[in-house]
Amino acid sequence: MLYRIYMMFDQALPCATFERIQGVFAEMTTSLLDPYALFTDAEITAPGEERFSVLVSLGLSALLKGTIMPDGNNYQAQLVVEPVAIAAFLKTLPPQPEVEQLLTLQNRRANRAKLQSQFSTRILQTLVVDLDPAPGPVVCQPMVDAALHQQLAQERLVHQVTSQIRQSLELPIILQTAVEQVRAFLQTDRLVIYQFTDPEFTDPDDVSDESNPPQGYVTYEALASEHISSVLNFKEEYRWDNVHACRTKYAQNRTVAVDDVAEYDAVDCLLDFLKTIEVRATLIAPIIVKSKVWGLLIAHQCSGPRHWRHHEKVLLRLISEHLEIAIYQAQLYRQLQQQKHTLEEQVAQRTQELQSAFGELQAANQAKGEFVATMSHELRTPLTCVIGMSATLLRWSLGPLSEKQRSYIQRIHDSGEQLLELINDILDFSHAESGKATLDLSEFSIGSLTQQSLHMVRAEAQAHEVHLNVDVKVEPHLDLFTADSRRLKQVLFVLLDNAIKFTPARGEVTLRVWIESQTAVFQVEDTGIGIPLEQQSQLFQTFHQLDPAYNRTHEGAGLGLAMAKKFVDLHRGWIEVSSVEGKGSVFTVELPNQKLQPQTEELEVISPTTSSGRIILVEEDEETANLMCDMLTAAGYQVIWTVEISTAVEQTRLLQPEVVIIDLEQHGQNRLAMIHQLRKRPADAEPIRLLMMVAAEQDELAANADVDAYLTKPVDPQYLVHRIDRLLMHTDAVI
């Protein structure tokens, strides 16, 4: 008897029954003599959620399919034994070794009657057994297993995505990996990330204007196979209001699932887009960053409609939430990088500015120093003439000078000296300020120095009718102190001089001195006009006189206190002022004993007049000698004038001058002999510079003389000073 059975049944079965029928499949294989293949959904990967068991052999082929029903406890089950139907089913399975095996063994013959009969009986028995109502709840074990399996796989995927987010800050890598993994998990044809271009989420430099509304395009995609068309960078020309509506909808954090696009009749901006890329079913989850829709995570099914299951929707939303975190992190990181970059640029720029400013400052300071030194020298030379020659005029013995003439000349002389002092001050201050000045330390008596300082201002105090008090409290064994005594005296002079200047008649100026643990304290107190509090801080600034009005009543360039501060600073000391307007001022100087200080750098102050140059002038003519003496002393040299040539050699030996100036005009031969004698000196003795004065017509004689330089008569005073300066400044120079 030959008959064909196509389908044994198609009905709802409890889970347990379905499972037992699967068991019958396994049982049947024991009766088979031929090669067979039996596989279930547990062994074969197939799209969809369908459960099945398929048995293929020469004598018996059967297929059990089951789809879970909405109640979750039953399967809609089909049992098929028709070979063509089984073959059709096998074709739907993705290629894999198990499927290959099934396809090899399948045949077009109907089942053998004996085997079919045995199989039918077993099935029947199974179904009958299950007709008895089972006590207790029905537990659908395979369902639980499948759900657990699902849950595990899902957790694994989420874990992969989150660990990727933790490990990398490279957003493109995170997104691409996530897209690929999620696609593989969902077994969908295409998975993409659609990103909205939005000023807030893109580079601030790319901000588009109002006329160019935000759009979007696909930035990442994963495809199931190469047959699926790529939509990467696909840009849809949406209308702005549609995009806006879209984004508003997704901003409510909704996942949209479309099982069949054809049935999706809602007016939606994505609909046209989906049709153009052959999408049949789609699942969309929004990616929301800072409460704005950054983009969409979209799954596409192209092969046909697909029923999106609940856990798939949940998963897609879960993944999109993790991506939200990753995107936010990346944005923060990018901002941080930008800020860091900006900061670095600013630092580099500031450094550059500072460096160039510092360079300019150094150059300017050096130029200033050179200018001051040059100008001081240039000013001093002609000024020496004014002072020297006016001094000579004052002692003019020939011809009468009226009292008026004399007082005018005296005025010229005194003004010249005052000006010279000022120039010297400026030069000295310039040295101190440029840090070139060095301390000339020596041990001295504080008591004696105090007396000398008072002596310097006594005359002025009398002239101003100011009473000078002194209060020295220094133990005898502490009296010896080490500092730069010359500079200290200058400081005290400045303080005392100022105190006297700014104290009205019958006022008092007091100098107090005491020692405090290796520090000498000098205090000058006056009962003068005082200094307003707001001006006290400016007191020690260069060229700053507190009240411009004082410029007319009190002479000075405002250098005094600034210089005093410099000198005190050089000693690493301290100077301060306290004053009450209208009552008086107290200046206090604290000077550490320099013996305790480390050796300061030795920097020599090069200045022609610092030479303690002693000059012997051999000159018979008193008038010439007087002028030269006045010129040279005005320039700061020590001059010893001797008339008589016969004693000059002996005196030179005794006085050890640096320069000898000899007038060769008279008694030429004698003087040449003297030059010869002067040159005969012990080898270790300091050489003496010889400057010879000659009249022009005696050049021949001068040429034979062994001298360092020549001066022609009559002597030009300015040139004389210049020559001596050069001789003593550059000992090796040939003039």
Added chain:
Amino acid sequence: MSPPRKTYVLKLYVAGNTPNSIRALRTLNNILEQEFQGVYALKVIDVLKNPQLAEEDKILATPTLSKVLPPPVRKIIGDLSDRERVLIGLDLLYEELSDNGFS
């Protein structure tokens, strides 16, 4: 703001190269070198060779040291062996250190 500078003009009258004259010059030299570091012009006049110069200044004995400037004019007669007397005579006792003009 240095104290006002004073220039000293000194005259030393000697009579030839006598031991007294040389001693006077040596002593004065020491004083000028060690105690007085200021500005000075010293004029050494041999009264035997230039009697007219001695006469103008009314010099009666040698050696004589005369301080011409700053006023008042002072004369110290003798070989200058008494340093204190010389310093007081020259008004230098306190001022010798005050005038070490700087520049």
